[in-house]
Amino acid sequence: MPVLVLDGVTHLYNKGLPTEKKAIENINLSVEKGELVGIIGHTGSGKSTLMQHLNGILKPDTGTVIVDGADIWGNKKAVREARFKVGLCFQYPEYQLFEETVYKDIAFGPKNMGLRDNEVNKRVLRAADYVGLSRELLDKSPFDLSGGEKRRVAIAGVIAMEPKVLVLDEPTAGLDPRGRDKILDMIKNYREATESTVLLVSHSMEDVARVASKVLVMNKGKVEMFGTVEEVYAHSGELRKIGLNVPQVSKVFEILKSKGLDLGTVYTVDKAAQLILERGGAVK
Amino acid sequence: MIRDITIGQYFNSTSPVHRLDARMKIILTLIFIISIFLCKNFASLGLMVAFAFFIVLLSKVPLKMVLKSMKPIAIIVVFTSLLNIFYIRGGTPLIDWKFIHITSNGIFTALFMAVRIASLVVVSSMLTYTTTPTMLTDGLEKLLSPLKLFKIPVATLAMMMTLALRFIPTLVDEIDRITNAQKARGANLDDGNFIQRVKALVPIIVPLFISSIRRAYELADAMDCRCYTGGPGRTRMKQMKFHASDFVSLGIMAIFIAGIVVLNHFFGAVLVK
Ligand SMILES: Nc1ncnc2c1ncn2[C@@H]1O[C@H](COP(=O)(O)OP(=O)(O)OP(=O)(O)O)[C@@H](O)[C@H]1O
Ligand SMILES: [Mg+2]
Numbered sequence: 398m399p400v401l402v403l404d405g406v407t408h409l410y411n412k413g414l415p416t417e418k419k420a421i422e423n424i425n426l427s428v429e430k431g432e433l434v435g436i437i438g439h440t441g442s443g444k445s446t447l448m449q450h451l452n453g454i455l456k457p458d459t460g461t462v463i464v465d466g467a468d469i470w471g472n473k474k475a476v477r478e479a480r481f482k483v484g485l486c487f488q489y490p491e492y493q494l495f496e497e498t499v500y501k502d503i504a505f506g507p508k509n510m511g512l513r514d515n516e517v518n519k520r521v522l523r524a525a526d527y528v529g530l531s532r533e534l535l536d537k538s539p540f541d542l543s544g545g546e547k548r549r550v551a552i553a554g555v556i557a558m559e560p561k562v563l564v565l566d567e568p569t570a571g572l573d574p575r576g577r578d579k580i581l582d583m584i585k586n587y588r589e590a591t592e593s594t595v596l597l598v599s600h601s602m603e604d605v606a607r608v609a610s611k612v613l614v615m616n617k618g619k620v621e622m623f624g625t626v627e628e629v630y631a632h633s634g635e636l637r638k639i640g641l642n643v644p645q646v647s648k649v650f651e652i653l654k655s656k657g658l659d660l661g662t663v664y665t666v667d668k669a670a671q672l673i674l675e676r677g678g679a680v681k
Numbered sequence: 682m683i684r685d686i687t688i689g690q691y692f693n694s695t696s697p698v699h700r701l702d703a704r705m706k707i708i709l710t711l712i713f714i715i716s717i718f719l720c721k722n723f724a725s726l727g728l729m730v731a732f733a734f735f736i737v738l739l740s741k742v743p744l745k746m747v748l749k750s751m752k753p754i755a756i757i758v759v760f761t762s763l764l765n766i767f768y769i770r771g772g773t774p775l776i777d778w779k780f781i782h783i784t785s786n787g788i789f790t791a792l793f794m795a796v797r798i799a800s801l802v803v804v805s806s807m808l809t810y811t812t813t814p815t816m817l818t819d820g821l822e823k824l825l826s827p828l829k830l831f832k833i834p835v836a837t838l839a840m841m842m843t844l845a846l847r848f849i850p851t852l853v854d855e856i857d858r859i860t861n862a863q864k865a866r867g868a869n870l871d872d873g874n875f876i877q878r879v880k881a882l883v884p885i886i887v888p889l890f891i892s893s894i895r896r897a898y899e900l901a902d903a904m905d906c907r908c909y910t911g912g913p914g915r916t917r918m919k920q921m922k923f924h925a926s927d928f929v930s931l932g933i934m935a936i937f938i939a940g941i942v943v944l945n946h947f948f949g950a951v952l953v954k
Contacts, residue, residue, distance in 0.1 A: 492888055
């Protein structure tokens, strides 16, 4: 049974005003349990708007959002439950930190769930481990951390609620390559360890290719494509038309192929390196 | 709720009202506000409302947006009207039952107050709807420049006001974003008693302050980089100039005021002593 189902979801901003804007239109989507879905799309294509519907921050103007079999707008209690079932980490989440210590900030979500202190403690430590925060950091003020560390604290704050579905809106935006790699590895490990469902919004098709099992392509508020990484990335022509680019390595390999050297298709640098080495006979 | 605050909002359009010189618009707005309190009877009040309506139509600002600016003060209007109805004495008694005494004066005062407050809000929001914040503060600076004689730093004050106005929408967006982020972590902002609700604001106010301070530093740096020193000798790129239309509008305003005075005179005051 799919854990997340969207049926005909449409959302208008500033409804009824001259500035009215249809941000997403008639979105139909179904995500199976344990999947890691990468969501890509040009800036302004409605990715963030769509994500905010998943835990009831935004209410669809038409259509329904079903989490774990229940319509989240079915009754008042359902919305609050959806907040905990779907953990949403916003773009630039480091700006939402507010507590005196990192520990307290991570504990904010679990405390709001009404858990007992020892359960909260367990979850905070576990979440800190997932995102790779050392124990010494937990007693520091979140405002004394580096940008990348702050980002990980904020993500830990959502993970600590142990949601069934984790939604991350551009978790790697504005980080250096090392910080980006850390977060991507962390997401991968987290999903494998908890077997939870993860939705990852990203601008980088390479990042998505590295971790995602499926890809959702948004364009002008609509779903353009939804399928496995291979299925979607094979349509490089269409992707380019809507302002997206397949990863650079893929392009290099395409050009090599057109020049007569067919090494296969790749989407990540690691995979490309592996293929080249195999071809050269270095790896058996 | 926070989105209902429309102070400092500009509605982009080209209309005769938009094209007026900011200084003239400020002066006209002040005159209009005074005229609101000059009205003594329903005839002059009607003229005033009609004129306000005319300005709104002329400005091409959608009626819906103008009404939206009244939403936050609706409670105040209703509340003061009720107070007036029940507490003002004099005139013909209408209801005299146990502790409830309603008189014609009470009803009239309530009506007058409601119409006056509403017009006040509409007219002053027309000023910000049709004038960009920069034009507005430029205009204020020019109008207040005589105060420089008394060593009042008018230019600096005007710059502070420009910045404050400029950042209202930014702060509103920021509050929205932070609120959503904390809601996503299960923050409960709508339930609980007073103390619980105030406490629930901490997760919003702390990040808001921090990002405002960060923004202030960034802005100061950016201004430094462009060699802003403020003070004397600073010239402007856009010079303000009065046009014929500005004097025409002043003339129309004068006719309007004359109309109010005449109507006040011929129809007498509505309140009886
Ligand atoms: N609060 C808002 N009020 C009005 N319009 C909005 C609001 N938020 C977003 N929009 C508009 O809705 C559309 C979709 O925005 P959204 O933030 O969902 O895009 P996005 O795909 O997340 O973009 P990005 O990649 O830049 O984050 C945009 O055209 C945007 O201008
Ligand atoms: Mg976005």
